Amino acid sequence: MTVDLPPAPAQLDTPARPRRIPPAVLLIAPSIVFMALLLGWPVIQGVLQAFRSDDGFTLEFVTRMVQDPYFWPAVRNTLLLIAVMIPLQFAFAITMALLLRSNPRLDKVHFFVWAIPLALSDLAAGLVWLSIFNDRGYLNSVLASLGIDTIPWLAYDNPTTLFLCVLVAEVWRSTSLVLVIVVSGLQGIPKDYDEAAQVFGAGFWQRLRHVTLPLLKPSLQVALILRTILAFQTFAVAQALTGQNFPLVVGETYRWYTGLQNPNVAAALALVILVASMLISIFYLRALRDKGQEGTR
Amino acid sequence: MADITISHLVKTYPGGTERATDDVSLDIKDGDFTVLLGPSGCGKTTLLRMLAGLELPDGGSVAVGGRDVTYLPPNKRNMSMVFQSYAVFPHRKVRYNIGFGLAMAKKPKEEIDRKVEWAADLLQLGPYLDRLPAQLSGGQRQRVAVARAIVMDADVLLMDEPLSNLDALLRLNFRSELKKIVKDLGTTTVYVTHDQSEALSLGDRVAVMRKGRIAQLGDPLDVYDAPADRFVGGFIGSPPMNFINAAVSGDGDVLLVGDQRLRAPSLLRSFSSADVVLGVRAENVAVDTQRSSGDVPGTVLVVEPMGSSILLTVEVEGQTIKVQAPPTFRTTPDSRIWLTFSPNSMRFYDSETAMALVAR
Known part of the structure; x- marks a missing residue:
């Protein structure tokens, strides 16, 4: 067989090159090592911790996590918060981005002010809102000065206002992230598309629905994934405002780890968040995939 | 279909000091194809965008078919537009x-389908109807943009340099196709371009713009033959019109170009002893290697064969001009040739105001 094949000239002329590691591998090696040490290893450790006791594999910690009276309320609260907060945030962020796009006076200042919460630590934000919603906080002071009965916003037996307070604080704190992503996405869309739609008779809502939002889809997808994953991790604001009165999954993780000194159950809870985040990302990626543009990229 | 009346449009962009359009007035007859021609920054696109409603003027008014649309939003003007970047979604x-405009107007589905098929047929897009723009070539995307504009039954069709992103050959082919399509449609069309050959070939009328004003408005051949000022003559034509400094003799009979004496046309009688600028197109200068009466001597500087002609750069009395010689003409740099200016094709401009001279 080999006789029929023409000899490869390169192999005749040059001696066999010594096997080398491709430069690409060398280039990404530092980040691979870095990621493996700082992300991969802890993840593996965490997963193992949730399932391993001194006697080997066990579901004991998972069982303990599920049977804890705070677990299901925490899951329910987290999901409820996500379900209400994410649509609200996107409505706000898109509205604000569209307002900014219409080049109002001082648009840079507006954008800067709206982006401030991004720079704030979430615990600080929680404390700020605590000073507002507190029984003797700013909000109640205003109400009292207007002659309206004050409301114990953060009372443990008032789950609706507890939820509302956490919701308002979280929306305030984290909408700016969505805003920044949506604004940068809008800036990436040439104005011509919107102008063409205007000339061809499309009104504001028609343009939003048929032109702007579809073209914004990649940015919205990124923002959705980021925001939802981060919403699963909502913690400090709720902790500052409500303590354990409005339990969330990450708050429970924290309580098991520091309060109850049980890292194994805490690891199991963290695993719940990891799995939920992965599932939701896969869901978004599939749901928002542009069927039309497949194969062209 | 409708006529357009633009009166005293003034627009200054925020932050700018110069007027983008400076008191522009323009009447466009129903069904006319008007080309706005000018170098970049002359305000032609601004004018078009104010017609479309994408920019609002600081002053003046725009009326379409007798209806004042100056401050109407774009979607209420019943216009359609082809964008330079195509802006195909x-x-x-x-x-x-293609059916976007009709769908936005909530036309019945059968009508949309019928018109889309018609436009796709006209622009040879039939096989591509179910493709995405990313799967099309630039020329095809351009066709989609044109198809989207012509299905609209709009009062006015606006085109903003629609051919400038196509390669030279495609541009030439599509230009004549576009002319036929628009002529068959009969829609009033305003077309913006910086390409003078496009303007001359497409327009019923050409408005040459400069610094926010219309420098000349007229039939394409008039604009080419008799530029209203030196700017228009220098902008239109390839090569641009030659301008030669000259003087009229005391009795107004003789035109002096350096030491050379030419017979002055009767127009110059009233400009005796004045400094003028002689404007003449390269193809209106006859060349010869032999001297005959009335000829002006020149020295060849550069010889550029163009295929259909030979472009010569010639020095005449210390001034450099371009001359178009027949392809059979043979000469070499540094040789002496003789030029004849045909009296009917000579144009004269005021040496100070650069405006065309008219008999007075």
Whole structure:
């Protein structure tokens, strides 16, 4: 067989090159090592911790996590918060981005002010809102000065206002992230598309629905994934405002780890968040995939 | 279909000090194809965008078909437009793109389908209706943009340098196709371009713009033959018109170009002893290697064969001009040739104001 094949000239002329590691591998090696040490290893450790006791594999910690009276309320609260907060945030962020796009006076200042919460630590934000919603906080002071009965916003037996307070604080704190992503996405869309739609008779809502939002889809997808994953991790604001009165999954993780000194159950809870985040990302990626543009990229 | 009346339009962009359009007035007859021609920054696109409603003027008015549309939003003006960047929606198929305007107007589906098919047929887009713009070539995307504009039954069709992103050959082919399509449609059309050959070949009328004003408005051949000022003559034509400094003799009979004496046309009688600028197109200068009466001597500097002609750069009395010689003409740099200016094709401009001279 080999006789029929023409000899490869390169192999005749040059001696066999010594096997080398491709430069690409060398280039990404530092980040691979870095990621493996700082992300991969802890993840593996965490997963193992949730399932391993001194006697080997066990579901004991998972069982303990599920049977804890705070677990299901925490899951329910987290999901409820996500379900209400994410649509609200996107409505706000898109509205604000569209307002900014219409080049109002001082648009840079507006954008800067709206982006401030991004720079704030979430615990600080929680404390700020605590000073507002507190029984003797700013909000109640205003109400009292207007002659309206004050409301114990953060009372443990008032789950609706507890939820509302956490919701308002979280929306305030984290909408700016969505805003920044949506604004940068809008800036990436040439104005011509919107102008063409205007000339061809499309009104504001028609343009939003048929032109702007579809073209914004990649940015919205990124923002959705980021925001939802981060919403699963909502913690400090709720902790500052409500303590354990409005339990969330990450708050429970924290309580098991520091309060109850049980890292194994805490690891199991963290695993719940990891799995939920992965599932939701896969869901978004599939749901928002542009069927039309497949194969062209 | 409708006529357009633009009166005293003034626009200054925020932050700018110069007027983008400076008191522009223009009447466009129903069904006319008007080309706005000018170098970049002359205000032609601004004028078009104010027609479309994408920019609002600081002063003046725009009326279409007798209706004042100056401050109407774009979607209420019943216009359609072809954009320089095509602006074909990348996320939707060709079929949807062409029918976009009709769908926004909530036309019945059969009507949309029928018109889309018609336009696709006209622009040879039939096989591509179910493709996405990303799967089309630049020329095809351009066709989609034109198809989207012509299905609209708009009062006015606006085109903003629609051919400038196509390669030279495609541009030439599509230009004549576009002319036929628009002529058959009969829609009033305003077309913006910086390409003078496009303007001359497409327009019923050409408005040459400079610094926010219309420098000349007229039939394409008039604009070419008799530029209203030196700017228009220098902008239109390839090569641009030659301008030669000259003087009229005391009795007004003789035109002096350096030491050379030419017979002055009767127009110059009233400009005796004045400094003037002689404007003449390269193809209106006859060349010869032999001297005959009335000829002006020149020295060849550069010889550029163009195929259909030979472009010569010639020095005449210390001034450099371009001359178009027949392809059979043979000469070499540094040789002496003789030029004849045909009296009918000579234009004269005031040496100070650069405006065309008219008999007075």
